Amino acid sequence: METTITYLRRGASAEALKIKNSWALWLSLLAPLSVVGMTFLVFFFRGDRILKPGTDPWFIWMTNNFMATSQLLIPLFLALVTALVNGIEHNSFGWKQLYAAPVPKWTVFLNKYLLLLGLTLVSFATFWAGVLAAGYVLGFLKPEFGFQHYYHVQSISVGIFRIFIGSLFILTLQFCISFRCKSIAVSIGSGILFVLAFLIASSWEYIGYYPYSWPYFAALASTTKQASFFVPQMGYSLAGSAVLLALGTWHSGRSIVS
Amino acid sequence: MKHLIQTQDLRYRYGSREILTGLHLNIPKGSIYGFLGPNGAGKTTTIRLLLGLLTPSGGSIDLFGKELVRNRVEVLRQIGALIEVPSLYRHLSGRDNLEVLRRLLGLDKKRVEAVLEIVRLQQDAHRPVKQYSLGMCQRLGIALALLSDPELLILDEPTNGLDPSGIREMRELLIDLNQKHGKTIFLSSHLLSEIEKTVTHLSILHEGTLAFEGSVQELRRVAAHTQTLEVEVDNALLAREVLLLQGFAVETLTENLIRVAVDCKPTAAHLNRLLVEQGLAVSGLVYGQRSLEEVFLSMTQEATIAADSTLSSTLTLA
Numbered sequence: 001m002e003t004t005i006t007y008l009r010r011g012a013s014a015e016a017l018k019i020k021n022s023w024a025l026w027l028s029l030l031a032p033l034s035v036v037g038m039t040f041l042v043f044f045f046r047g048d049r050i051l052k053p054g055t056d057p058w059f060i061w062m063t064n065n066f067m068a069t070s071q072l073l074i075p076l077f078l079a080l081v082t083a084l085v086n087g088i089e090h091n092s093f094g095w096k097q098l099y100a101a102p103v104p105k106w107t108v109f110l111n112k113y114l115l116l117l118g119l120t121l122v123s124f125a126t127f128w129a130g131v132l133a134a135g136y137v138l139g140f141l142k143p144e145f146g147f148q149h150y151y152h153v154q155s156i157s158v159g160i161f162r163i164f165i166g167s168l169f170i171l172t173l174q175f176c177i178s179f180r181c182k183s184i185a186v187s188i189g190s191g192i193l194f195v196l197a198f199l200i201a202s203s204w205e206y207i208g209y210y211p212y213s214w215p216y217f218a219a220l221a222s223t224t225k226q227a228s229f230f231v232p233q234m235g236y237s238l239a240g241s242a243v244l245l246a247l248g249t250w251h252s253g254r255s256i257v258s
Numbered sequence: 259m260k261h262l263i264q265t266q267d268l269r270y271r272y273g274s275r276e277i278l279t280g281l282h283l284n285i286p287k288g289s290i291y292g293f294l295g296p297n298g299a300g301k302t303t304t305i306r307l308l309l310g311l312l313t314p315s316g317g318s319i320d321l322f323g324k325e326l327v328r329n330r331v332e333v334l335r336q337i338g339a340l341i342e343v344p345s346l347y348r349h350l351s352g353r354d355n356l357e358v359l360r361r362l363l364g365l366d367k368k369r370v371e372a373v374l375e376i377v378r379l380q381q382d383a384h385r386p387v388k389q390y391s392l393g394m395c396q397r398l399g400i401a402l403a404l405l406s407d408p409e410l411l412i413l414d415e416p417t418n419g420l421d422p423s424g425i426r427e428m429r430e431l432l433i434d435l436n437q438k439h440g441k442t443i444f445l446s447s448h449l450l451s452e453i454e455k456t457v458t459h460l461s462i463l464h465e466g467t468l469a470f471e472g473s474v475q476e477l478r479r480v481a482a483h484t485q486t487l488e489v490e491v492d493n494a495l496l497a498r499e500v501l502l503l504q505g506f507a508v509e510t511l512t513e514n515l516i517r518v519a520v521d522c523k524p525t526a527a528h529l530n531r532l533l534v535e536q537g538l539a540v541s542g543l544v545y546g547q548r549s550l551e552e553v554f555l556s557m558t559q560e561a562t563i564a565a566d567s568t569l570s571s572t573l574t575l576a
Contacts, residue, residue, distance in 0.1 A: 006364070014362035021349045021386075088347060097345035097402070100309040101362060102334035257311040 007103055011111030012118070019115070024084045028119045031077045032127035035068050040134045047138070047145050057145045058135060058152040063223045065131050066159055070219035072195065074167045075212050077123065078174045079191020085116055086178040086187070096257045109252030113175055113245065120164070120171055128160045158229065159222030165234040166218025168241040169211045170194075176248050208233060211240065262287050262322055262410050262442050263308060269316035270303055270466075277303045279466035280317065285444050285459070290436050292453045293446040294554060295463030301446040302342060304463070305414045308444075309339055321410075338408040340416055344399025346387045352398050353383040359405050373401040376439070377431065393424035400431065404441075411435065413445040417452045429456045450554040462554060477554075487520045490542035491533060500536050501529065517546075 019025050043050065043061065051057045089095055089112070098108045132153060139147030178187035198212040207213050217233040263285035270278040277300045285291045295301045306312045308319060310330045319326040321333040346355055356370045374380045377397040382390070390398065396416055403411055416432070417425045433456060435441045447453045453460070454474060461471040470477060491497040494516050501508045506529065507519040520526050526543060533540050 010362055010364050014358045017354060017358050017361060018347055018350070020354065088349075092345050092347045093343055094345040094347070096306075096311060096341050097339075097359075098362075099311055100334065100339050100341065101359070102331045102337075102406075103362065104331060256313060257306065 007107045008110060008114065011103070011107050012114050015111050015115040016118075018088055019085065019119075022084065022088060024081055024088075024119060025122075027077070027081055027084065028123040029126050031073060032069065032123050033130050035073050036065060036127065036130035036134050039064050039068065040138065043138055043145070044142065047142055051145055053144075054146075056150050057138075057147050058150050058156075059223075061135055061138075061147070062131065062152070062156060062159060065127075066163065066219040066222060067216075069127060070163050070166070070215035071199070074163065074215045075170050075191060075195045075198075078120065078167065078171050079188050079195075081119055081123075082116055082171070082174040082178040083184045083187035083191075085112065085119070086175070087184050090182045090184075099255060099257050104253065105255055106249045106253035108255075109179065109249050112179070113172070113248070116171065116175055120167070124160055124164045128157060131156055131160070155222065159219065162218040162221055162229075162231065162234060163215050166215040166231075166237050169214060169237040169244070172241040172244045172248070173211065176244060179248070209236070211237070260287060261285055263444060264320040265304075265308075265317060266320075267317040268304070268307065268314055268319060270300070270307060270312065271315040272303075277466055278307075278314075281463075281467060282471075283461065283468070284471070285442065287442055288436075288440070289458045290432060290443045290445070290456055292450075292457035292460035293444060293463065294450055294453070294460055295446070295448060297448050299448075299463045300466050301448070301463055302414055305339075305341060305412055305446060308412060309337070309341070310334065311341075335406065336409045337412060338403030338406060338410070339412040339414075340396075340399045340403045341412075341414045342418075344395055344402065346390075346395060346398060348388040349386060351384050351386055352379055352390070352394075352401075355387060355398060356383075356401060356405060359402055363406055365406060369405055369407065373404045376404060376435070377401040392419050393421075393427065396420060396424070396428065397431070404435070409440075409442060411441050411443045411445075413443065415446055415448070417447065417449075425452055429453075432456050485520055486546045487518045487526050487529065488542070488544045488546060489516050489518060489529070489533070489540060490514055490544075491516065492539040492541070496536070497533055497538050500532060500538070504532060 039061070042064070047057075051060060089098070095108075099105055135147050135152075138145055139149075174187065174191055177190055178184075181187055194212045198207070198210060198216075201207055201210070202213070208217055214233040214237045217231055218237075221227040221229075221231045261284045263283055265281050265283040268278055268281040268283070269276070281300075281304065283304075293301055293304070303312065307314055308321070308326070310326055321329075322336055324333055326333060347358065350358070353370060353374070356373065359365075360367065360370055371380070374383050377400055379394065379397055379401060382394060387395065387398065396418075400411075400413070400416065403413065413432075417428050420428060432443055432445070436443055445453065445457070450460075457474060459471075459473050460477065462469045470480070488511070489497065491514060494510050494513050497516055498508045498510055501516070501518060509517045511517055518529060520529065526545075530540055530543060
């Protein structure tokens with residue numbers, strides 16, 4: 001067990017260095033801030049038309065941010081960041097060197113996955129900080145909206161945690177695609193196609209079983225009063241992600257590099 | 259332990275195509291072992307098998323006396339490898355490239371500066387790899403292979419794409435690594451001329467099996483025993499008929515010139531006598547000794563006599 005942890009600790013440290021001077025880290029920071037920034041501008045200039053006087057503005061603020069993030073930003077961000085990180089290895093012909101290193105082969109897959117999980121967490125943490133900070137800045141700049149009169153750190157934290165869990169399967173699937181496919185167009189293109197399919201079929205009665213809808217359903221729970229903490233799509237995402245991760249790790253342990 | 263790498267009847271099949279058809283390799287400790295073969299002969303496949311990147315269809319691989327399949331991580335700790343083009347992260351500096359591998363393997367930080375010094379890249383270590391020349395990339399690739407201070411280096415075509423000065427630098431570096439740092443080096447190449455001054459032992463791979471294995475001196479002895487004779491006659495067609503009937507291997511070059519494989523000088527005299535007795539006018543006999551490169555080519559090509567034999571000495575004029 002100790003050896004496994006050592007391999008993963010060393011691997012994560014090596015993987016973290018590889019994204020230095022690359023777009024991956026910047027993307028993780030800028031992508032969530034772009035949604036928060038745009039929503040901020042809309043509220044700043046048109047907030048008086050969106051918000052009803054005397055009501056809690058955080059609810060609408062949170063809904064606007066969560067919907068854009070869960071439907072579009074997260075799936076596209078995950079397609080892009082996984083393609084970028086695995087693209088570094090594809091472009092440098094690095095797989096053969098990694099698989100020829102004196103470490104178990106399965107760590108190659110898991111180390112990279114852990115890095116991407118870390119980048120995703122950074123992105124969600126940035127989103128969390130951005131939503132809260134921008135809300136309070138609006139309260140300061142536009143006191144008439146009333147942001148400063150309410151405290152919603154817990155509900156926003158829970159809401160973002162739900163979206164994170166709902167996104168895990170997309171992360172793992174896009175990771176597997178970009179791990180296998182050298183072409184960055186395939187990795188990103190598949191992500192775009194899956195998102196488009198969700199948008200087109202969003203009114204379909206079984207859309208809740210479609211993985212690219214899971215972050216949306218997870219976000220929806222936060223905008224619905226009396227919703228339970230754990231929605232079914234979060235469970236699907238967790239279970240599907242765990243199965244896919246186990247399969248990927250197993251396959252990586254048997255990999256041949258031709 | 260006498261041999262660091264030993265393969266027994268190593269086989270590899272890709273689809274229906276047999277890439278390796280029973281390879282027996284023995285790489286002595288302390289040697290610089292050249293693994294020669296034309297493109298597509300199976301050199302890179304062999305190296306990938308030795309590093310556990312591919313699974314053999316048959317046979318066995320022992321590294322450091324241990325079976326690779328059961329001791330992969332343990333034996334790979336003693337091996338540094340450069341497989342075809344070096345795996346370099348072009349957006350990172352040379353030093354950061356080494357740091358990535360150092361972190362992965364949990365090595366001492368001092369190793370980075372030590373290998374930069376060995377490959378003479380300290381001055382450029384801070385620059386992004388995308389600014390490096392091909393020769394610098396190759397040297398950085400070797401630095402990566404040296405990082406864990408391995409006993410055995412496996413280098414796949416390390417001189418590929420280098421200009422003559424880069425090849426000379428690489429040659430000096432490999433000899434230095436072998437003699438001063440005690441590394442055993444297994445390197446592949448498709449050009450004998452690039453490595454014949456570097457290697458102590460070599461093998462020639464042809465169509466998935468070894469056509470030769472031994473020291474460079476042994477290959478030179480093979481070359482010395484393999485001579486050709488260019489014979490100038492008034493009627494090359496008749497001369498060819500006469501010699502073929504006597505069991506010589508003959509190649510017609512022009513209407514007055516033929517090339518014959520001979521093993522010693524008495525044979526040349528016998529051949530001359532035969533032609534004269536048949537009424538042919540022999541106006542020139544010239545020995546051509548085959549270079550190591552030609553011996554290598556003859557072992558890896560279908561033709562028994564290389565086309566560009568170098569003429570070395572005139573024997574007689576009739």
